[in-house]
């Protein structure tokens with residue numbers, strides 16, 4: 001008998017039919033992957049299964065019994081739990097208390113809780129200190145702590161929604177160890193992810209959700225990542241060629257992003273170039289920084305960033321990567337031996353606590369990507385007040401720009417009056433990044449995880465955004481833990497270990513599979 005059986009599920013938001021006639025099952029001891037393009041309805045389906053939303057039609061059973069949860073708490077009571085990527089745990093809890101939350105050990109003395117949490121974490125190879133405060137755990141690792149917690153409770157089915165999105169390769173391994181352990185205990189997992197190569201390594205079966213319908217239900221062993229990516233998109237993936245169109249940031253202008261070239265209907269499905277197809281950056285040096293280090297760290301890094309270059313930085317969780325990123329943006333006090341901007345030496349502050357660099361940074365860590373979820377798309381994309389009755393032409397131009405941006409970034413919405421918070425996570429991310437890029441000044445900017453949670457087509461749109469920015473002479477530092485994202489968008493990638501760059505990889509000189517393999521080889525095992 002199936003653990004979960006879903007029949008004819010439907011769900012609409014107003015006139016938007018998000019799920020239609022969705023039927024599938026999850027067996028006991030089975031990990032089922034749920035994939036699909038941004039906005040396909042994956043989170044909505046996960047939320048219905050986990051009791052957050054009631055479906056409009058259809059029925060579900062758990063172990064043959066009718067299952068119609070009234071809330072997430074009710075679903076948990078009926079044996080179905082969920083772990084979300086953006087779960088926010090109480091920052092004052094220790095990791096041990098967070099792992100044992102809502103279990104029979106919740107009120108037990110610290111020593112017992114610590115021992116149990118240590119055993120759970122060690123069991124699945126998670127490199128987390130049970131005594132560490134949740135406040136000191138990076139935001140996106142909270143989902144991993146929460147996933148460890150489900151091992152300690154007695155849910156039969158767990159929905160994991162994009163938990164792996166911003167995890168390092170070794171943390172993804174930890175998440176997979178949790179999924180495998182749940183499987184070996186006869187429990188079921190519905191595993192939602194955009195990181196297809198990793199997902200295929202852990203799931204038994206894959207469901208593709210397309211336009212709210214199940215378009216494919218196949219064993220994982222019969223699938224490979226490139227073909228699966230195309231299956232999620234129902235058509236051609238636009239080829240990754242930069243297109244240099246001017247895009248404005250003038251005061252009253254809306255965010256204008258580069259023109260996306262529509263894919264011809266009959267173009268080949270996926271083009272996987274051997275090396276990057278980005279044009280080589282110019283030989284002019286945009287920024288040079290020597291021996292950049294945070295106080296107390298013995299190691300430092302030298303960076304030479306060319307004009308128009310996209311330079312990646314990656315590393316394990318405690319490699320010093322985030323400290324280097326913080327030193328570049330001035331978020332952390334830092335020191336260096338010298339800074340030159342376009343060949344001109346700049347004075348370097350000597351006093352402790354100072355910041356030699358203050359590069360602007362995009363960090364998709366906040367809820368709703370730092371935007372107001374109740375604001376319309378139109379207002380979100382407009383940097384200045386519009387709608388002044390005396391200036392109809394400017395209002396029309398602004399609205400045209402907004403509509404253009406929504407089309408070019410391929411955002412699924414029926415109106416620019418839709419509120420930002422009602423967009424899918426991926427669509428929110430794309431618009432937030434495009435807005436930030438257009439509104440931010442500076443020849444060199446830092447972007448964290450620019451394609452996190454995006455499908456292949458959206459990744460290409462973001463890459464085109466970066467290509468257009470660099471074609472106009474800007475340089476970008478991409479800080480990321482995702483090997484696919486790095487190989488896809490960067491010219492060079494520095495692998496950070498012990499606070500210094502251990503290895504530089506050039507995507508123009510090596511094949512992309514080799515670059516990916518080298519990154520994984522360098523960062524996949526815990527430090």
Ligand SMILES: Nc1ncnc2c1ncn2[C@@H]1O[C@H](COP(=O)(O)OP(=O)(O)OP(=O)(O)O)[C@@H](O)[C@H]1O
Pocket residue numbers: 013016018036037038039040041042043044045412413421422423424425426427453
């Ligand atoms: N509360 C809501 N109100 C109105 N529309 C919504 C709401 N939540 C989701 N939607 C719409 O439902 C559609 C599916 O959203 P959902 O978040 O389920 O997609 P998804 O496949 O998880 O996407 P992603 O991969 O980008 O996270 C989207 O077009 C979204 O705009």
